[in-house]
Amino acid sequence: MSLTLTVDGERWRAHLLATATRSPGIVPVAKGNGYGLTLGRLARRAQWLADHAAETGAPLDLLAIGTYDELGEVTSRYHGDVLVMTPWRPFGAALALDEQAAARVVHTVSRPEDLDALRERHPSARFVLEQLTSMRRHGMTRRELEAAAHALGSARSGLRGVALHLPLGTTSHLGEVSRLVNDVVASGLPTRTIYVSHLTHAEMGQLASRYPDFTIRPRIGTDLWLGDRGALRVTATVLDVHPVERGDVFGYRGRSAPKSGHIVVVSGGTAHGIGLEAPTGDQSLRARAATLARGGMDAAGFVRSPFSIDGKQRLFAEPPHMQASMLFLPSGARTPRVGEQVDVRVRFTATDVDHVVVD
Amino acid sequence: MTTRLTLRPISAQEHRDFIAGQSSASFLQTPAWASVKADWRSESVGWHEGDTLVGVGLVLYRQLPKVKRYLAYLPEGPVIDWAGDDLAAWLTPLVSHLKSSGAFAVRMGPPVVTRRWSAEQVKAGIADPAVRRLGDVPPLERCQEGARVVAQLHELGWQQQGTEGGFAAGQPQFNFQVPLVAEDGSPRTEADVLAGMNQLWRRNIKKADKSGVEVRRGDAGDLEAFHALYAHTAERDHFTPRPLSYFRTMVDALGAEDPDRIQLWLAHHEGDLVAATIAIRVGTHAWYSYGASSTEKREVRGSNAVQWAMIRHALEAGAAVYDLRGITETLDADDPHVGLIQFKVGTGGQAVEHAGEWDLPLNRAIYKAFQVYLARRG
Numbered sequence: 001m002s003l004t005l006t007v008d009g010e011r012w013r014a015h016l017l018a019t020a021t022r023s024p025g026i027v028p029v030a031k032g033n034g035y036g037l038t039l040g041r042l043a044r045r046a047q048w049l050a051d052h053a054a055e056t057g058a059p060l061d062l063l064a065i066g067t068y069d070e071l072g073e074v075t076s077r078y079h080g081d082v083l084v085m086t087p088w089r090p091f092g093a094a095l096a097l098d099e100q101a102a103a104r105v106v107h108t109v110s111r112p113e114d115l116d117a118l119r120e121r122h123p124s125a126r127f128v129l130e131q132l133t134s135m136r137r138h139g140m141t142r143r144e145l146e147a148a149a150h151a152l153g154s155a156r157s158g159l160r161g162v163a164l165h166l167p168l169g170t171t172s173h174l175g176e177v178s179r180l181v182n183d184v185v186a187s188g189l190p191t192r193t194i195y196v197s198h199l200t201h202a203e204m205g206q207l208a209s210r211y212p213d214f215t216i217r218p219r220i221g222t223d224l225w226l227g228d229r230g231a232l233r234v235t236a237t238v239l240d241v242h243p244v245e246r247g248d249v250f251g252y253r254g255r256s257a258p259k260s261g262h263i264v265v266v267s268g269g270t271a272h273g274i275g276l277e278a279p280t281g282d283q284s285l286r287a288r289a290a291t292l293a294r295g296g297m298d299a300a301g302f303v304r305s306p307f308s309i310d311g312k313q314r315l316f317a318e319p320p321h322m323q324a325s326m327l328f329l330p331s332g333a334r335t336p337r338v339g340e341q342v343d344v345r346v347r348f349t350a351t352d353v354d355h356v357v358v359d
Numbered sequence: 360m361t362t363r364l365t366l367r368p369i370s371a372q373e374h375r376d377f378i379a380g381q382s383s384a385s386f387l388q389t390p391a392w393a394s395v396k397a398d399w400r401s402e403s404v405g406w407h408e409g410d411t412l413v414g415v416g417l418v419l420y421r422q423l424p425k426v427k428r429y430l431a432y433l434p435e436g437p438v439i440d441w442a443g444d445d446l447a448a449w450l451t452p453l454v455s456h457l458k459s460s461g462a463f464a465v466r467m468g469p470p471v472v473t474r475r476w477s478a479e480q481v482k483a484g485i486a487d488p489a490v491r492r493l494g495d496v497p498p499l500e501r502c503q504e505g506a507r508v509v510a511q512l513h514e515l516g517w518q519q520q521g522t523e524g525g526f527a528a529g530q531p532q533f534n535f536q537v538p539l540v541a542e543d544g545s546p547r548t549e550a551d552v553l554a555g556m557n558q559l560w561r562r563n564i565k566k567a568d569k570s571g572v573e574v575r576r577g578d579a580g581d582l583e584a585f586h587a588l589y590a591h592t593a594e595r596d597h598f599t600p601r602p603l604s605y606f607r608t609m610v611d612a613l614g615a616e617d618p619d620r621i622q623l624w625l626a627h628h629e630g631d632l633v634a635a636t637i638a639i640r641v642g643t644h645a646w647y648s649y650g651a652s653s654t655e656k657r658e659v660r661g662s663n664a665v666q667w668a669m670i671r672h673a674l675e676a677g678a679a680v681y682d683l684r685g686i687t688e689t690l691d692a693d694d695p696h697v698g699l700i701q702f703k704v705g706t707g708g709q710a711v712e713h714a715g716e717w718d719l720p721l722n723r724a725i726y727k728a729f730q731v732y733l734a735r736r737g
Contacts, residue, residue, distance in 0.1 A: 142510050143444070146444075179510070179513055182506050182509050182510055182513075183506070183510050185501045185502075185503060185506035186503060186506035186507040186509070186510045187503075188503045209494075209495055210494060212494075212496060213497035213498060213501070
């Protein structure tokens with residue numbers, strides 16, 4: 001009776017090992033809804049990857065998470081250090097860490113004043129400094145990094161490296177990364193470790209060769225956990241099927257059927273994130289045209305749903321409910337049985353399934 | 360920087376005096392260099408803080424064909440305080456002056472080091488087939504000051520000129536230098552410098568001495584003999600020699616600034632000239648500038664002998680650096696340039712990367728046309 005994510009376990013684990021092998025210094029990212037797989041599962045899997053370091057040749061000593069609030073979910077399942085990617089601020093959950101968790105956390109510091117405040121509270125705190133990139137979200141400018149270098153001095157400090165959050169690439173990131181690494185050298189910071197994300201495998205290779213004295217560590221989330229889509233399948237259960245004639249009234253909103261066919265009730269609704277669209281990030285003309293077309297269907301009362309029956313995506317008969325959705329199946333199409341599983345195409349980062357089944 | 364800097368043309372004398380007070384500056388930034396580059400219009404400019412001269416530059420103006428617009432070029436300069444974090448304060452008055460003088464673009468070569476490699480690292484890099492370029496080898500040092508200059512130039516809109524492959528069109532970005540002072544700044548001894556050389560160099564220096572090679576400093580009268588050998592070398596090694604008149608001008612102009620600024624060195628064996636070189640020194644920086652060697656009698660190792668004489672002279676003059684000038688970035692054992700690197704590496708010094716040459720376009724359209732013109736010229 002639920003929305004289920006079925007994982008082809010063997011294929012998925014093989015992909016995880018292959019990704020780690022290909023990415024020395026990898027820092028797996030487990031944040032938010034755990035990419036649909038749940039945080040706890042990813043934390044356990046990160047520990048599993050760490051245990052297989054001899055096999056992959058990629059020792060795994062750090063797991064990146066999104067927020068301090070996520071610490072509780074991962075620290076009991078993963079035993080190494082945890083990098084919190086949301087920058088530390090002198091307020092909020094960052095200040096409520098218990099001692100045990102605090103000892104395992106690597107903070108992200110993105111403002112010079114926060115560096116002072118953090119070190120004042122926790123003189124032995126470990127941290128990475130976030131550098132401002134063209135994304136302009138959080139981060140320090142070159143001069144701020146230099147100020148941080150002065151504040152740290154040459155004494156042994158908790159500095160673990162510099163972190164960059166690059167925008168999703170349309171062109172090569174190498175030019176920007178080269179300038180940013182040069183800025184790190186210019187700042188005089190006593191570190192040669194750079195944490196980056198969203199670089200292609202080829203770009204990582206070029207960086208490693210251009211900066212042989214640096215350790216470039218890739219933070220990898222999507223490409224690790226969801227990189228082999230064929231290993232993942234999301235399905236909903238057919239809960240009910242009702243024949244309707246043109247003009248028949250149905251649903252919460254008393255709509256009437258546009259023609260004869262079936263109303264198919266499936267599991268999965270707004271509580272799972274079904275029907276709530278997150279921007280896909282795809283800015284191509286084609287994607288924008290598709291958005292417009294969807295808007296048109298919406299106006300006419302037909303909205304394409306993410307559920308597909310026999311390989312064909314079906315229309316919502318009305319907006320999704322909290323835990324179920326009603327689809328309209330025109331006559332002529334095969335009518336699914338109650339209890340049958342149908343495929344659902346979801347954005348994993350915006351969907352909470354009821355069950356994850358790993359074969 | 361609290362006081363504003365102003366810039367105005369200065370006399371050659373003021374320019375010379377300022378450089379004389381510096382520990383080092385590139386010889387390409389001396390006013391004498393302007394007379395060597397006679398086909399370029401030139402100007403000495405000075406930065407002032409109040410009435411005090413705090414920096415100088417030699418600007419060479421190269422006119423574009425048919426238009427009264429110029430590329431303003433400051434080779435290996437200007438001579439300013441590159442260590443600070445306010446380059447804009449220095450460059451803004453320079454750029455506005457050059458713009459009003461008809462420049463469509465400014466080109467300069469900040470004399471700052473960005474990376475260093477030891478001779479051992481370069482040697483290991485050549486031996487390693489996986490290493491193709493110097494940059495593939497972890498450097499001994501990445502210099503903060505150089506990186507800061509690079510960062511600021513990017514911020515100020517300057518564009519780095521490419522040096523991929525062999526020598527760039529302008530001054531070389533990679534050079535080979537032998538430090539003549541220890542890390543604490545104290546002068547090294549001859550024995551110490553010699554001990555830093557590889558075995559082949561030491562053996563060759565000894566061999567030259569045993570076989571009776573005599574090295575002496577020449578004067579203007581020896582220039583013709585130098586040039587004859589240099590023309591011979593050019594023919595053998597397939598490069599285009601500069602005419603004798605070029606060297607005459609160079610010796611006259613640079614020699615007029617300081618008797619030790621430019622030196623001619625000659626190595627003879629039983630009356631035959633086997634090697635001849637030109638060395639230059641400004642303050643604590645000594646350069647090996649031009650070299651020539653005979654095809655006969657290579658076994659007496661005149662080239663090593665004359666290099667050693669120049670190094671000893673530089674040490675005696677209190678120089679901090681003996682600069683063998685450009686190398687290419689390649690460490691590919693199959694590249695024809697690698698022999699030159701190997702010769703220089705034998706001195707036991709360091710490969711040094713400079714910030715390279717940077718352009719600031721002032722008139723985009725003309726600058727673009729200029730680049731097209733350069734690309735066509737090849």
